[in-house]
Amino acid sequence: MELSDPTVRRRLTSAVSLLLCVDYDGTLTPIVAHPSRARLSARTKQLLKRLASLPGVRVALVSGRALRDVRRLVGLRGLCYVGNHGLELQGAGLRYVHPIAQTSRSFMKRLAAQLRTALQLIRGAEVEDKGLTVSLHWRRVPRSASRAFHRLVGQYLAPHRRKGVIRITQGKRVIEVRPPVAWDKGRIIAWILGQMAGQARWTSPFVIYLGDDRTDEDAFRLVNRRRGLSVFVGRSNHRTAARHRLQTPLEAAHWLSRVVAWRTHTPIR
Ligand SMILES: [Mg+2]
Numbered sequence: 703m704e705l706s707d708p709t710v711r712r713r714l715t716s717a718v719s720l721l722l723c724v725d726y727d728g729t730l731t732p733i734v735a736h737p738s739r740a741r742l743s744a745r746t747k748q749l750l751k752r753l754a755s756l757p758g759v760r761v762a763l764v765s766g767r768a769l770r771d772v773r774r775l776v777g778l779r780g781l782c783y784v785g786n787h788g789l790e791l792q793g794a795g796l797r798y799v800h801p802i803a804q805t806s807r808s809f810m811k812r813l814a815a816q817l818r819t820a821l822q823l824i825r826g827a828e829v830e831d832k833g834l835t836v837s838l839h840w841r842r843v844p845r846s847a848s849r850a851f852h853r854l855v856g857q858y859l860a861p862h863r864r865k866g867v868i869r870i871t872q873g874k875r876v877i878e879v880r881p882p883v884a885w886d887k888g889r890i891i892a893w894i895l896g897q898m899a900g901q902a903r904w905t906s907p908f909v910i911y912l913g914d915d916r917t918d919e920d921a922f923r924l925v926n927r928r929r930g931l932s933v934f935v936g937r938s939n940h941r942t943a944a945r946h947r948l949q950t951p952l953e954a955a956h957w958l959s960r961v962v963a964w965r966t967h968t969p970i971r
Pocket residue numbers: 725726727728729913914915
C-alpha cells in the first residue's frame with residue numbers, strides 16, 4: 703500500500719483520532735554536520751502547528767535529543783515532546799521521566815565529563831551530555847582517526863557495560879550511552895497511548911510514525927502491531943520494519959501537508 707493510495711487517505715480521514723509521532727533529526731530536518739545547525743524550516747514549523755491545532759489530532763515529537771533541546775528547537779505549544787529516545791517526556795498535559803534513568807543521572811554526568819577528557823585527542827569527536835544519556839558523535843572525525851575513536855570508546859565503556867550500568871546503541875555516526883533499561887521509542891508511544899486511553903475519543907487513535915534511523919525501528923514495530931502507518935524517511939537501503947517510505951525530509955513535510963488538507967475537510971465528530 704502506497705502512501706498516496708486512496709485507502710491511506712480514507713483511513714486517515716475516517717479515524718476518530720490521530721496520534722502523529724515524528725522524529726526530528728533526519729525526518730523533519732536534513733542531517734547536518736553539526737547537530738546544533740539542524741533547524742526546522744519555517745514552513746515545517748507552521749505545518750506542525752497546524753497539525754496540532756486540528757480537532758482529533760495530537761502531535762508527538764519523538765527525539766533522541768535531550769528533552770529541553772528538542773523543545774527549544776521546535777518551540778511550539780500543545781505538542782508532546784519526547785526526549786532521550788523515550789526516557790523523558792513533557793507536553794500536552796503529560797509528563798514522564800523513566801525512574802531508573804533518573805537515578806543514574808549523576809553517574810551519566812560524570813561519565814560525560816570523563817569521556818570528554820578521554821576523547822580530547824581525537825579530532826572532530828564530540829561528547830554531548832544529554833542529562834539522562836550521553837551521545838558520542840563521530841560525524842566529523844576524519845577517516846584516519848575513526849579506528850582510534852572506536853577503540854578508545856570501546857575501552858572506556860567496556861568496564862561499565864560489564865557491570866551492567868550502561869547500555870550502548872548506535873545511530874547515524876553517533877554512539878549512544880544509555881542507562882541499562884529496556885525502554886525505547888516504541889515503549890514511550892505505548893505509554894502515551896495508555897495515558898490517553900481514558901479520554902473518550904482517544905481510546906484507540908490511528909497512530910502514524912515517521913523516522914529515519916535505527917532507533918526508530920522499535921516505534922515502527924509498535925505502530926505496525928497497532929495497524930497504524932510506519933513511515934521510513936530516507937534513501938538508505940538498510941532493513942526497516944517501516945511499511946512505507948518517503949525519500950527526504952522535504953517529501954515528509956509535503957506528505958504531512960496533505961494530511962492537514964485531508965483532516966481539514968473531515969467533519970468534526
Ligand atoms: Mg532521526
